[in-house]
Amino acid sequence: MRAGLVEARACRDISVLIGHCVIANLEGHNGEFAKAFAELAEAERLMHIWDVPPIYYLAMITLVKCELWLAQGRTDLAQAWLARLGQTYTGDQAAAAPEFHPQLPLHIELQQALLDSIQGAPALAEQRLDKLVEHGRESGRQMLNVMALNQKVALWLAQGRDPEARQAFAQALEAAVGGALQPFEWAVRAHPAWVREQLQQGPATPLRQTLLERLPAAVAREPLEQHHGEALSSRELAVLQLIAQGCSNQEISDQLFISLHTVKTHASHINSKLGVERRTQAVARAQELGLLG
Structure with a gap:
């Protein structure tokens, strides 16, 4: 270029x-x-x-x-x-x-x-995105459709609406058969374990394979229960990845579209599940377990 x-x-x-x-x-x-x-x-x-x-x-x-x-x-x-x-x-x-x-x-x-x-206006965001998805389908603008669907996935995951997020992600994959990768980058970065689960459930396609290859190598390959206590959720893994990158709580909040309080809650759960007390210890323990690739 x-x-x-x-x-x-x-x-x-x-x-x-x-x-x-x-x-x-x-x-x-x-x-x-x-x-x-x-x-x-x-x-x-x-x-x-x-x-x-x-x-x-x-x-x-x-x-x-x-x-x-x-x-x-x-x-x-x-x-x-x-x-x-x-x-x-x-x-x-x-x-x-x-x-x-x-x-x-x-x-x-x-x-x-x-x-x-x-x-903090998810209903208004959803209304806009619904219109964009409909317009994208009716007009044949597939990239617009894929981008709007991915934003709906982010919106619904942030609200804990996992079934709707799964459906929208599957629709985005179907609409992106031409190979549009960039709209999915946020999910690969923010929810790698969740994305791996979705990709492995569907039929094998070049797009699915490419997205799988972009995931961190060790994400969700083996359950954490084998190593220590309760498994980390996909959102906790996403927070942990950003902690390992040196992101502050505010930066994590901005990237994952969650409140500072939620970030701190996830960080506390991560420490508890990994059996550590500080962020640096959590990162070191996660590296030992192969959770960070």
Whole structure:
């Protein structure tokens, strides 16, 4: 992609906007937020130098920024700018979407649903996602469908609605037969044991196999009861993975969309089940048991 960007820049092809936005999105998923925002700044700089009217690029860049802000927990910024985007591109008198992002209004709704869930309005988030799933199916926009279904999985797992989460995950796998991997990355990272269970229950497909290969090597391969007491739940394993990565309670809360109190409760249960007293001891014990790959 970098090589393509160099070539596009040489001939002043404004499709570099798409490349920089995609790279920024990928870097955001990897937690490289400084690099992600630098990509967007470079895209905006080029558009300005080339005298491209803001209507062609500004909304697209702003939406990616909103996604990054939500991932960082900066909900105030995301809320303010999503509101502006929504006023412009959604509703009865909406402006036409930019040429490079015809699905912009739908992706604004996706991010708004995520914001709703983070701000404690799961019913509103679910309502938005239901509409997006329906629209994706009826219009043949499979990627939109897969993204909305994965957000429903996250929403329902956070509420303890496991049967609905399982159904939505199966639907997302079916809709993603073309090989769309990125919408599933959050689940692989946050709920590896739960994902492994879902993938192993269904028929073998290239997508399922690829997702299985992306899971931490030792996740859920053997029950913890063989080693010490009661098994960790999938959510406790997700919290443990993030603790091992050095995440603070607030960072874990932001990534898993759960309250700080819930994070502390999970951490306490993890220590109890592993027979330790501190986070560092829990990580060391989990490594001994092969729970962290």
